[in-house]
Amino acid sequence: MPYRAQHHERIALLEREPEVAAAARAVEALRSERATGGLLIYSGEAGLGKTSLLAEVSGIATARGCTVRTARGSETATSVPFHVVRQLLQPALGGMAPDEARELFGDWYDITAPALGIAAPSGPPADPQGVRDGLDRVVTALSERLRKRPLVVLVDDAHWSDGESLGWLVSFATRLSTLPLLIVIAHRPEDASDTSSALLNTAGTAARLRIPLRELTAEAVSELVRATVGEGADDAFCREVWTVTHGNPYEAVELIAKVQDHSLEPVGPRTRELRALGATARGSGLVSRLEGLGPDATRFAWAAAVLGTDISLGLAASLAGMPPAKAAACAERLREARIVTGPDPLEFVHPLIATAVYRAIPPALCTAMHGRAAWAVTEAGLGSAAASRHLLEVHPDDDQEVVRQLREAARDHLAVGAPEAACRCLERALQEPPRSGVRAQVLYELGCATLLTSPPTTIRHLRQALDLPGLDRGLRVDATYRLAQALAHNDQLSEAAVALATEAGDTPPGPARMRLQAAQFLWEGTQARENDGPARSRRLAELADRLPGRDNAERALLTIRAFDAMLRGEDAELVVELCDRALVDGRPAPGLGWTDTEWGFEPPALAGISYAFTDRLDHAEELFTEAVRAYEISGWSGAHLAFAHTLLGLVHRRRGNLPEAESFLREGLRLADRIGSGLPVHWISVGLLIDTLLARGDTSEAETVAERYAFRPPYPNAIVIPDGPSVRGRLLLATGHTKEGVAELEAGGGDLEVRGRHNGVWAPWSVDLARAIAAESPARAAQLTTRARAHAERFGTGTAIGEALRCAAALAPEPEAVPLLARAVRHLEASPSGYEHARARYEYGLALRSSHELTRAADLAATCGATTLAARAREACVTILAME
Secondary structure, eight states: OOHHHHHHHHHHHTTOHHHHHHHHHHHHHHHSTTOOOEEEEEEOSTTSSHHHHHHHHHHHHHHTTOEEEEEEOOTTOTTSTTHHHHHHHHHHHTTSOHHHHHHHHGGGHHHHTTTTTSSOOOSSOOOHHHHHHHHHHHHHHHHHHTTTSOEEEEEESGGGSOHHHHHHHHHHHTTGGGSSEEEEEEEOGGGOOHHHHHHHHHHHHHOSEEEEOOOOOHHHHHHHHHHHHOTTOOHHHHHHHHHHHTTOHHHHHHHHHHHHHTTOOOSGGGHHHHHHHHHTTSHHHHHHHHHTTOHHHHHHHHHHHHHOSSBOHHHHHHHHTOOHHHHHHHHHHHHHTTSEEOSSSBEESSHHHHHHHHHHSOHHHHHHHHHHHHHHHHHTTOOHHHHHHHHTTSOOOOOHHHHHHHHHHHHHHHHTTOHHHHHHHHHHHHHSOOOHHHHHHHHHHHHHHTTTTOHHHHHHHHHHHHTSSOOOHHHHHHHHHHHHHHHHHTTOHHHHHHHHHHHHHTSOTTHHHHHHHHHHHHHHHTBSOOTTHHHHHHHHHHHHTTOOOOSHHHHHHHHHHHHHHHHHTOOHHHHHHHHHHHSBTTBOOTTSSTTOTTTOSHHHHHHHHHHHTTTOHHHHHHHHHHHHHHHHHHTOOSHHHHHHHHHHHHHHHHHTOHHHHHHHHHHHHHHHHTTOSSOHHHHHHHHHHHHHHHHHTOHHHHHHHHHHTTOSSSOOSBOOSSOHHHHHHHHHHHTTOHHHHHHHHHHHHHHHHHHTOOOTTTOTHHHHHHHHHTTTOHHHHHHHHHHHHHHHHHHOOHHHHHHHHHHHHHHSOHHHHHHHHHHHHHHHHHSSOHHHHHHHHHHHHHHHTOHHHHHHHHHHHHHHTOHHHHHHHHHHHHHHHHHO
């Protein structure tokens, strides 16, 4: 066994008994009948023995029949996406037959396999959250498959992990207690970037144990010295070794090795020479030692340091500019000097050595070597993505080939779900700089790369791109469309509409112009407030109503028109006819689907929402179920999937399946919470969840959700579905804050009236307000009720008419209330709105004092999951029976 390996094993046991014991307990828990996994973290400065500890853990795990997978972060590979994850999983997956791999991945193969480098990308760019979810699936499946030989994952130098791998590791760590999987991480806090440090701190909170390592004591170093050079080493000499190395295990091993190399007698009078020897183990001393091996060995070591990881002997030789035989001889000399290890590929014996060698390369030469490394990697057929980490280090030099390669690398990174890596490449391409006509295209690509992760960044880049020459008409239209999307996602809907109107004015008539006009109407119409909504609606109707739906631009306009008509409370049959015309056989047309990027998800979403509020719940459910399936298949696990679950929650809420609605809405919120806070999907999910909880009678939980997500003014600039002030007003009334609830409903209703939006199902402000003020302002309540009935009759759905009649009955004298409620029950019974039907039948039973009707109401409410309403109906039934 090599000297170094022997003594690193020795160090792992010196004053590391608690650390080793913790790992042994974790492995035992993994091997127990319940197979409890977890996360174990070792942290400490360079040289304290983290690598040795991981080797010890590997030995313990292997001896106990575990499957061990290892990976190491690299200072020179932090920009390589999924570098660490690929080290962990490629050995296990690369040898699988295609069918076996697909079975292991399940539906995630096409999404996650490209990120792992075991399949070529296909389809649209992968969603980063989808890739992470796919990795969850793969590692979970692997750990279950290896349950008899539980999986132990070791990650060294995690502070130098690429962001994609570390982000996934940290998110996955919270699930480990339920899996037969142990992850052990070692890292240096002082060398972590701000991002890595934050992720590692998050991991620390999820870890079953987090252990900071300490320097060795003088006694431990003395034991190590005497075990190596003999018992003749005196106390003064041993003490000086400890003083020179500060108890750092790595430096102690290296210094003792040099004592042996120089045949230095281990006695007190020779301690002065120890300091000189110690200096050669690190920093400039190590560099001097390297230079002593000769210029060829030094040049080869520099080449290896530039390559950083997976140091192919052939690539290093090419980079060093020497024939294979000379390169092999240099590698052997570096092995003998304990600088590198391994046959082919090579690796540095310790990250400290790699760092010292890399930083010793003269800056100009280092830059040139990275340029040559990029060329060598490309020539070796490894692709632009592999070459990009070297291109990022090359000084800008007006090299258009570098621009081309970086753009190609960015496309490759986007394809595997690494938008941040793509952005680094495109930002570097801009520095080269690209030719004037190409610069706009690079800015456009950069804006598209950040669309889902940073709308403000997208806005900046796309505006710059549109201000420059170089975009053809098609790209200008697409850039403007995406700029508007980013502005809308950044809650700047009016600016989105202005940008679209401006570009549409410069675009000749045709599908491209219609695409811009459709988007303009969309973002104008989804603003919470606008100067002249009725006029915009008239212009939209004039443009869209005559369209047959021949192409996607026409279909998108028809969908937007249907949605606007639904909000305005126009004839529901017209709304449905417009939606039907916008679809092809009831489904989104090719190019207008849920995952198609040209138009975005808005057209099919608006069609489904329009169906949902016109009592065509089956149509809505078909569309939204397809959305969930499309996003899951495509690995879009972020805001898109969250929105799809929320939309299914809307369908179940409208149908009166309240427990199912709550389940879908909470899942939508869970998915949205993984991305951030305050997103449009949060407002919609929270509003619907509050409305659903109020229907179930869980007022306290509704209030808690509203407080947790700050569901209160100021509302976003985009409308909320259902109407935000209507939901909050209903919550305030339900919790006894009548004055505040009335004010909320008055203000929100006033805004809707000005815009001509009279759909009382989407925004039930008027019926709730009428009930709330009936005692104090009967005339105003009667006015509101009359208008609500007129708007409901115009809209024509059973739900709208039934709810308006129910409100009218609540304000009518008792003899008039019964027939109004009877009509409300008939309309709601014929509608798909189960909860509203149960509520109307309850009030009808009370008005009739009918135990039969109250029993039916209780049964309906129970079926809906409206437990409080069911209890009230049963209680009223008992009271009436007692009176009889």
